[in-house]
Amino acid sequence: MNTELFGVISIFIISIVLAIPVGKYIAKVYLGDKTFLDPIFNPIEKFIFKISGINSTEEMNWKQHLKALLSVNMIWFFLCFFVLLFQGSLFLNPDNNPSMTPDLAFNTAISFVVNCNLQHYSGETGLSYLSQMVLMFLQFVSAGIGMAAAAMVFTAMREKTTDKLGNFYNYFIKSCTRILLPLSAIVAVALLFSGTPMTFEGKDAITTLQGDNVEVSRGPAAAFIAIKHIGTNGGGFFGANSAHPLENPTYLTNAIELWAQLIIPFAMIFALGFFLNKRKLSYIIFGVMTVGFLLLVIPTVMTELNGNPAIEKMGIAQTTGAMEGKEVRFGPAISGFWSIATTVISTGSVNSMHDSSMPLSGAMQLLAMMVNAFYGGCGVGYLNFYIFIILAVFISGLMVGRTPEFLGKKIEAREVKIAAFIAILHPLLILAGTALASYFAAHDTAMGYWFSGNATGWLNNPGNHGFSEMLYEYTSSAANNGSGFEGLGDNNPFWNITTGIVLLLSRFIPIIGPLAIAGLLANKKYIPESAGTLKTDTTIFGVMVFAVIAIIAALSFFPALALGPLAEYFTIK
Amino acid sequence: MITVILFAVIYPLAIYGIAQFAPNQGKGETISVNGKVVGYQKIGQKFDKSNYFWGRPSAVDYNAAGSAGSNKGPSNADYLALVQKRIDTFLVVHPYLKKSEIPSDMVTASGSGLDPNISPAGALIQVKRVAKERKLSEEKVKALVEANINTPKVMGTPTVNVLELNVALDGLK
Numbered sequence: 001m002n003t004e005l006f007g008v009i010s011i012f013i014i015s016i017v018l019a020i021p022v023g024k025y026i027a028k029v030y031l032g033d034k035t036f037l038d039p040i041f042n043p044i045e046k047f048i049f050k051i052s053g054i055n056s057t058e059e060m061n062w063k064q065h066l067k068a069l070l071s072v073n074m075i076w077f078f079l080c081f082f083v084l085l086f087q088g089s090l091f092l093n094p095d096n097n098p099s100m101t102p103d104l105a106f107n108t109a110i111s112f113v114v115n116c117n118l119q120h121y122s123g124e125t126g127l128s129y130l131s132q133m134v135l136m137f138l139q140f141v142s143a144g145i146g147m148a149a150a151a152m153v154f155t156a157m158r159e160k161t162t163d164k165l166g167n168f169y170n171y172f173i174k175s176c177t178r179i180l181l182p183l184s185a186i187v188a189v190a191l192l193f194s195g196t197p198m199t200f201e202g203k204d205a206i207t208t209l210q211g212d213n214v215e216v217s218r219g220p221a222a223a224f225i226a227i228k229h230i231g232t233n234g235g236g237f238f239g240a241n242s243a244h245p246l247e248n249p250t251y252l253t254n255a256i257e258l259w260a261q262l263i264i265p266f267a268m269i270f271a272l273g274f275f276l277n278k279r280k281l282s283y284i285i286f287g288v289m290t291v292g293f294l295l296l297v298i299p300t301v302m303t304e305l306n307g308n309p310a311i312e313k314m315g316i317a318q319t320t321g322a323m324e325g326k327e328v329r330f331g332p333a334i335s336g337f338w339s340i341a342t343t344v345i346s347t348g349s350v351n352s353m354h355d356s357s358m359p360l361s362g363a364m365q366l367l368a369m370m371v372n373a374f375y376g377g378c379g380v381g382y383l384n385f386y387i388f389i390i391l392a393v394f395i396s397g398l399m400v401g402r403t404p405e406f407l408g409k410k411i412e413a414r415e416v417k418i419a420a421f422i423a424i425l426h427p428l429l430i431l432a433g434t435a436l437a438s439y440f441a442a443h444d445t446a447m448g449y450w451f452s453g454n455a456t457g458w459l460n461n462p463g464n465h466g467f468s469e470m471l472y473e474y475t476s477s478a479a480n481n482g483s484g485f486e487g488l489g490d491n492n493p494f495w496n497i498t499t500g501i502v503l504l505l506s507r508f509i510p511i512i513g514p515l516a517i518a519g520l521l522a523n524k525k526y527i528p529e530s531a532g533t534l535k536t537d538t539t540i541f542g543v544m545v546f547a548v549i550a551i552i553a554a555l556s557f558f559p560a561l562a563l564g565p566l567a568e569y570f571t572i573k
Numbered sequence: 574m575i576t577v578i579l580f581a582v583i584y585p586l587a588i589y590g591i592a593q594f595a596p597n598q599g600k601g602e603t604i605s606v607n608g609k610v611v612g613y614q615k616i617g618q619k620f621d622k623s624n625y626f627w628g629r630p631s632a633v634d635y636n637a638a639g640s641a642g643s644n645k646g647p648s649n650a651d652y653l654a655l656v657q658k659r660i661d662t663f664l665v666v667h668p669y670l671k672k673s674e675i676p677s678d679m680v681t682a683s684g685s686g687l688d689p690n691i692s693p694a695g696a697l698i699q700v701k702r703v704a705k706e707r708k709l710s711e712e713k714v715k716a717l718v719e720a721n722i723n724t725p726k727v728m729g730t731p732t733v734n735v736l737e738l739n740v741a742l743d744g745l746k
Contacts, residue, residue, distance in 0.1 A: 007728030487644030
């Protein structure tokens with residue numbers, strides 16, 4: 001037990017300590033300063049820009065950034081959609097897996113383009129190796145998109161009065177080549193030597209020790225798993241994701257994969273401080289996020305270690321805690337920690353089955369995705385937090401009777417409207433989706449084309465837990481997270497299409513909003529700090545931001561949480 | 574887009590290249606007995622014969638061409654009945670046990686359905702049965718289990734790899 005808790009604490013601390021130099025490095029990359037990797041990547045990037053005919057020094061305003069961002073995403077979506085639709089007859093398919101149905105291909109293509117990786121299939125039987133490679137490409141670029149958008153917002157915060165906010169392609173390519181690629185390569189090699197496979201051979205047929213015949217799925221997994229964590233994507237190579245013994249063979253690889261998903265979200269916050277030369281601001285932001293994270297993670301680890309009260313009553317020994325859906329090599333402490341890390345950050349990879357988590361842990365996982373701004377995904381985590389900062393500046397400005405200003409720019413009606421719209425969109429998408437699905441399930445509607453059979457058929461568990469399954473699926477989609485209460489029967493047109501739409505809206509609108517706000521603010525006149533300025537790098541302001549997050553994000557979801565996990569908690573207590 | 578080639582072709586090929594130096598060339602580490610592969614070290618396999626140590630219940634019956642957990646919620650009545658049944662069955666096969674000696678990992682399904690490990694307690698409670706079936710002394714089997722417990726030095730959980738333990742058991746005379 002002590003070695004378990006020690007593991008959790010040391011992984012967390014090591015990640016924070018290492019995030020500071022990585023943050024400094026990221027800031028240098030976006031500033032265009034010299035770094036030690038220049039000799040390798042300068043020629044590669046030059047080559048890429050030359051072939052694609054892009055002038056990477058051309059300065060863009062926020063609308064041009066947005067246009068470039070949306071058009072590349074569109075191209076990727078179609079590329080991926082068609083590969084998935086025809087994978088059965090394309091090359092690199094040693095296990096002869098079939099092509100996807102159009103609705104599943106639609107859902108999968110969107111979910112990988114938007115960095116969510118909601119997987120309504122199982123990797124072993126649902127994808128060819130070619131498709132896995134295409135999805136891996138999307139794991140790189142979708143993370144790069146989020147980081148490029150964050151870099152533009154950084155630039156907008158730095159400049160005094162301008163509409164020139166750097167070049168989108170420059171930020172994007174550099175995010176991929178200089179940040180994601182080297183980190184992924186390190187992680188991939190570490191995984192390889194710990195037992196994760198990297199082979200293009202298909203399934204292996206063996207006879208086991210006691211004489212059964214089984215087939216063992218393999219594949220080019222190490223490269224995939226590395227970027228799945230570094231890019232906070234979370235899509236597993238195998239169906240069981242990081243609970244699979246080949247995807248995550250040892251306690252050490254588990255620690256590496258945890259580190260890999262924490263590093264960029266942590267480092268982005270420190271990068272902001274180095275980039276703006278306002279380190280105190282980034283410490284305040286990091287502090288607020290960490291308090292929020294700890295409030296979620298501590299109860300989760302404790303409940304998982306205590307085990308299932310319903311099984312306790314049967315009289316067996318639960319000294320190792322709640323073990324349903326967990327692996328012995330990880331144990332409940334680090335599995336509980338992982339389940340919160342993967343939900344506050346938009347990774348969504350799992351090393352235990354969240355559907356079998358204790359009710360309180362389930363509530364914390366849901367809440368982590370509902371807030372979606374404690375650390376958050378690659379780049380987009382900061383964008384979500386930015387919205388809350390704008391709202392906090394506005395509200396506290398009103399409270400003390402000062403003009404709301406953030407970094408020398410006045411925040412006016414237009415910016416606040418955009419921020420409020422985005423803050424409301426998240427609960428709206430989640431609750432509307434859940435209400436729709438619950439309506440069908442409660443009336444046990446025959447779904448026709450949308451689902452074979454009646455609606456309750458998609459639930460794997462009855463009662464409050466069944467409701468949690470549906471709530472979790474939409475929350476995970478809207479947070480672009482990708483984990484699931486995987487018992488839900490979600491590979492059918494109803495779930496594929498509704499979550500696909502939620503994914504699209506909840507990815508691009510929360511990117512467009514902060515980009516627009518930052519662009520509008522950058523255009524405004526710079527007001528030098530004076531005695532009347534509301535200071536944003538103080539603890540009091542940090543508390544204010546936290547309060548805004550708690551009120552907006554947490555309270556709007558309380559009724560839903562009460563119906564699902566909280567009700568379940570009281571039934572088995 | 575040229576980036577496709579960089580990230581979907583060059584990067585995986587580079588890792589594939591490095592894999593050639595990894596254990597078993599990155600095809601997954603296997604365990605062989607007399608030159609015959611009997612399993613993957615990391616992948617759990619089904620043991621239900623009474624002369625072997627058993628692993629955990631599996632939602633996919635240890636079919637390694639797929640992987641999944643049960644995804645049963647903690648309050649699900651059917652699920653709790655299933656756990657109760659597993660406890661009862663376990664007690665029938667191990668009549669010498671008290672209920673409170675059974676660790677929870679032996680009656681709950683793992684996340685992947687392919688968990689290669691059990692807890693040390695899960696292995697030790699099976700010693701008496703296995704020793705009897707194999708007509709070996711209990712001390713000898715118990716010593717073998719203890720030699721197969723991987724205790725973490727700094728961080729982690731103590732585990733027993735069921736396949737390795739059973740391979741060693743077959744070698745015991």
